[in-house]
Amino acid sequence: MADTAATDLAKTPLYDLHVELGARMVPFAGYSMPVQYKDGIMKEHLHTREAAGLFDVSHMGQAALIGPDHETTAAFLESLVPSNMKELKPGKQRYTVLLNAEGGVIDDLMVSRPANPAQDGTLFLVVNAARKDVDYEVIRGALPEGIALETYEDRALLALQGPKAAEVLAAHAPECAEMGFMSAQPLEFDGITIHASRSGYTGEDGYELSVPAGAADAIARALLADERVKPIGLGARDSLRLEAGLCLYGHDMDESNSPVEANITFCMQKRRREAGDFPGGARVLKELAEGPSKIRIGLKLEGRAPAREGAQICLPGEATPIGVVTSGGFAPTMQAPIAMGYVPLDYSKTGTQLSIVVRGKELPAVVADMPFVEQRYYRKPK
Numbered sequence: 001m002a003d004t005a006a007t008d009l010a011k012t013p014l015y016d017l018h019v020e021l022g023a024r025m026v027p028f029a030g031y032s033m034p035v036q037y038k039d040g041i042m043k044e045h046l047h048t049r050e051a052a053g054l055f056d057v058s059h060m061g062q063a064a065l066i067g068p069d070h071e072t073t074a075a076f077l078e079s080l081v082p083s084n085m086k087e088l089k090p091g092k093q094r095y096t097v098l099l100n101a102e103g104g105v106i107d108d109l110m111v112s113r114p115a116n117p118a119q120d121g122t123l124f125l126v127v128n129a130a131r132k133d134v135d136y137e138v139i140r141g142a143l144p145e146g147i148a149l150e151t152y153e154d155r156a157l158l159a160l161q162g163p164k165a166a167e168v169l170a171a172h173a174p175e176c177a178e179m180g181f182m183s184a185q186p187l188e189f190d191g192i193t194i195h196a197s198r199s200g201y202t203g204e205d206g207y208e209l210s211v212p213a214g215a216a217d218a219i220a221r222a223l224l225a226d227e228r229v230k231p232i233g234l235g236a237r238d239s240l241r242l243e244a245g246l247c248l249y250g251h252d253m254d255e256s257n258s259p260v261e262a263n264i265t266f267c268m269q270k271r272r273r274e275a276g277d278f279p280g281g282a283r284v285l286k287e288l289a290e291g292p293s294k295i296r297i298g299l300k301l302e303g304r305a306p307a308r309e310g311a312q313i314c315l316p317g318e319a320t321p322i323g324v325v326t327s328g329g330f331a332p333t334m335q336a337p338i339a340m341g342y343v344p345l346d347y348s349k350t351g352t353q354l355s356i357v358v359r360g361k362e363l364p365a366v367v368a369d370m371p372f373v374e375q376r377y378y379r380k381p382k
Contacts, residue, residue, distance in 0.1 A: 061132030091115030103280020156216035161206030180380035203244030245370025
C-alpha cells in the first residue's frame with residue numbers, strides 16, 4: 001500500500017493503542033489502520049481460528065434510520081435493498097445490499113432492529129468504510145418525510161472473533177452468552193453500555209461491539225488482558241474472510257455486479273424474490289430465472305503459489321481469458337492457495353478444471369465450494 005502523509009489520514013480511537021502494540025500502520029479507506037502486529041499475519045490468522053482475535057473496525061460507518069414505527073422505516077429501506085426488512089424481528093440482524101437502478105451493488109451492509117420496544121421505528125446500519133459517504137448520500141436522497149438518517153461519528157466498532165470469543169466477552173458482559181448468530185442487543189461491559197451483535201467477518205463465532213469512542217481504549221485493553229485474546233490486523237482479517245468465502249466490496253463486487261452475479265442471493269428472502277420490487281428488480285429476476293452471464297466462484301489452486309486480484313482465469317491450455325480473479329491468497333488454515341473470481345455460468349460448476357495465469361505461467365485450479373473453511377457461527381438450539 002502506498003505511503004500517505006499521516007496528516008491526510010483519519011485515526012480511529014484505538015490508533016495510539018495500535019502503535020503501542022507495535023502495529024504496522026497503513027492507509028486504508030482514508031484511515032491509518034493496523035495491517036499486522038509483531039506476530040505477523042499467519043500467526044494472527046491461526047490464533048483467531050484457535051482462540052480469539054480483537055479487530056479494530058472503527059473505520060466502518062455506523063448510522064440509524066429513525067421513523068415513526070418499524071413498518072414505515074422498513075418499507076423505506078426495502079425501497080433500496082432486496083431483503084425482507086418488514087419481518088425482521090426485534091433483536092435480530094440481517095445482511096443486505098444497497099442497489100442502484102440497474103440492480104448493481106452500491107454497498108453491502110448489516111441492518112439490525114433494536115429489541116427495545118421504545119426504539120420501534122429505528123434500524124441500525126453498519127456500512128463499509130470506503131462507501132459510507134456514497135451510501136449516506138443515496139439514502140438521504142431517497143428519504144421520505146418522517147424518516148431521518150442519523151450518523152454516529154462518536155462510536156468505535158470492535159470485533160471479537162474466534163471460538164473463545166463468547167467465553168472472553170462473558171467475563172465482562174455475561175448476557176452475551178445467550179445471544180444467537182445474527183442477534184443484536186445492548187450489553188453492559190464492566191458497567192459501560194455497548195451495543196453488540198453476534199456476527200463477524202471471519203466465519204468464526206464472535207461479536208461486533210459498537211462502543212462509545214471514549215470507552216474504546218479501556219474496553220480493548222480489558223479484552224486484550226485475557227491471554228486468549230490477541231490484536232489482529234487487516235491482513236489476517238482479509239485472509240480469514242477469504243477462507244470464509246465472504247465478499248470484499250470493491251473487489252469481489254461493485255456497482256456493475258448484481259446480487260445474483262455476486263452469488264449472494266441468500267440476502268434476498270422469498271417475498272422480495274417473488275415481487276422484484278426493488279431497484280434493478282427486472283434484471284435480478286431475469287438472472288434468477290435464466291442464470292447470470294457470469295458468477296462469482298471459489299477456486300483452489302495446485303501447488304503453493306497464490307493468485308492475486310487481477311489474474312486471468314482461462315480454460316486449461318487456452319490463452320484467451322474467460323474470467324478474472326477478484327480476491328486471492330495463501331490460506332493459512334488450509335495451507336494452500338485459494339481465490340475467488342468471476343467466470344461464465346457454464347464454467348462455474350464445482351469440480352470444473354480451470355487455470356490461472358500467474359507471472360505468465362498457467363497454474364492448475366479447480367472450482368471449489370465456498371466457504372473454503374467450515375463456518376462456525378453459533379446457532380442457538382431450538
